[in-house]
Amino acid sequence: MNFKKYETPEKLRGHYYTDSQLASFLTRWVLETQPNSILEPGCGDGIFIESIAHLLKKPNKLKSIIGFEIEPNEAEKARKRYTALKGVKANIYTKDFLGWSLLNFFNKPLFDGVLGNPPFIRYQYLEISSKNEQKKFLTYLI
Numbered sequence: 796m797n798f799k800k801y802e803t804p805e806k807l808r809g810h811y812y813t814d815s816q817l818a819s820f821l822t823r824w825v826l827e828t829q830p831n832s833i834l835e836p837g838c839g840d841g842i843f844i845e846s847i848a849h850l851l852k853k854p855n856k857l858k859s860i861i862g863f864e865i866e867p868n869e870a871e872k873a874r875k876r877y878t879a880l881k882g883v884k885a886n887i888y889t890k891d892f893l894g895w896s897l898l899n900f901f902n903k904p905l906f907d908g909v910l911g912n913p914p915f916i917r918y919q920y921l922e923i924s925s926k927n928e929q930k931k932f933l934t935y936l937i
């Protein structure tokens with residue numbers, strides 16, 4: 796175990812990116828279901844967004860992609876990858892997905908496909924605000 800103050804910013808936000816072959820495999824799997832909307836809850840530099848752009852065939856039903864990334868520079872990279880997608884509305888938000896989901900997730904089904912590789916962050920490294928949000932989120936699910 797390490798102390799939080801000695802960890803890198805990447806480690807603290809669970810920054811481990813998915814290999815492009817694996818992202819393609821998972822993306823094909825989700826696209827087979829003909830989703831109308833896809834969520835990427837922690838999109839990093841946008842490997843899954845790029846995979847969708849490469850693998851989406853016409854005709855398709857996809858209308859929107861919503862991505863979240865807490866780190867502004869990475870979110871900007873994901874936005875650049877998304878510009879390759881034509882005819883599909885995509886919004887990449889630079890914000891905390893958990894905070895957003897607590898306000899929006901339980902009202903109605905917002906997405907019918909989810910693609911991503913979530914941040915695995917040691918519980919003791921989370922800010923107290925994130926711990927509280929996680930607690931609320933899990934309380935909804937139980």
Ligand SMILES: C[S@@+](CC[C@H](N)C(=O)[O-])C[C@H]1O[C@@H](n2cnc3c(N)ncnc32)[C@H](O)[C@@H]1O
Nearest residue numbers: 808811812813837838839864865891892912914
């Ligand atoms: C394991 S990486 C995966 C990135 C990308 N999905 C991929 O597979 O390559 C997780 C990403 O989630 C971001 N992240 C961490 N906490 C977040 C939060 N609360 N809301 C949104 N993004 C978050 C990290 O900055 C990191 O880029």
